[in-house]
Amino acid sequence: MAKITNRIRRLRFDHNEMTQEELANRASCTRQTIIALEQGKYVPSITLAFQIGRAFGVKLEEVFQYEEE
Amino acid sequence: MAPLQRRALYGLIIGFVWTVAIIAVFILKGGASTFSKDQGFRLIIDGLWIGGLIAYLVLFETILRRPGQVDERDKLIMDRSARVQWLAVIIQLVAWVISLSESYWDQGQIPVVFLYLIFMSTLIVSTVAQSVGILIGYRRMEGRQWLR
Numbered sequence: 001m002a003k004i005t006n007r008i009r010r011l012r013f014d015h016n017e018m019t020q021e022e023l024a025n026r027a028s029c030t031r032q033t034i035i036a037l038e039q040g041k042y043v044p045s046i047t048l049a050f051q052i053g054r055a056f057g058v059k060l061e062e063v064f065q066y067e068e069e
Numbered sequence: 070m071a072p073l074q075r076r077a078l079y080g081l082i083i084g085f086v087w088t089v090a091i092i093a094v095f096i097l098k099g100g101a102s103t104f105s106k107d108q109g110f111r112l113i114i115d116g117l118w119i120g121g122l123i124a125y126l127v128l129f130e131t132i133l134r135r136p137g138q139v140d141e142r143d144k145l146i147m148d149r150s151a152r153v154q155w156l157a158v159i160i161q162l163v164a165w166v167i168s169l170s171e172s173y174w175d176q177g178q179i180p181v182v183f184l185y186l187i188f189m190s191t192l193i194v195s196t197v198a199q200s201v202g203i204l205i206g207y208r209r210m211e212g213r214q215w216l217r
Contacts, residue, residue, distance in 0.1 A: 025137075028137075028140070029140040029141065029142070030071060030072070030137070030138070030139075030140045030142070030143065032070075032071040032074075032142075033140050033141075033142045033143075036142060036210060041210050041211065042142055042210060044141070044142075045141055047141075048140075048141055
């Protein structure tokens, strides 16, 4: 079973402690979705994944990782 | 709590009050036999269920049209709530079929008023089950990773 992990919390911290609300606004989603992503409860669509990557100014692979369990 | 989740909770409360109000009025006014004879009674029940449906529409349509309130995750939960809706509608239809068949089997015919009541209850169950489905969706998302 594959699992998708992410570094959103780390990246927020590295980007001047960006708030979840701010990231949500930049990525055009709700704060609750950012919370679910950080907790690993939700895997976003490709579109939202790119928007999050763009919000941090990094490539998709730097935000999301594919892990084989 | 996500805005859609909050609306679903309000929807469930409205749905509960709405259902209880319709059942209470229906029983207090004399039930199915009076319903088929008394036009005033039918209009009261019509007003109640149509009013409830409009309240539901306003509750969910306003949030879906407001920018920034609902995103892809909320829409995914909303789409999956249709499974709960479908199951609830099937269960209540099965309940109607069994109860009416058993009650009217000897007469060989079911009063036409029940067609109307089945339609009305299907709409009510469907709308209330949507709220339940949305709340279940948010709850389930707490437990494991959801993929689109």
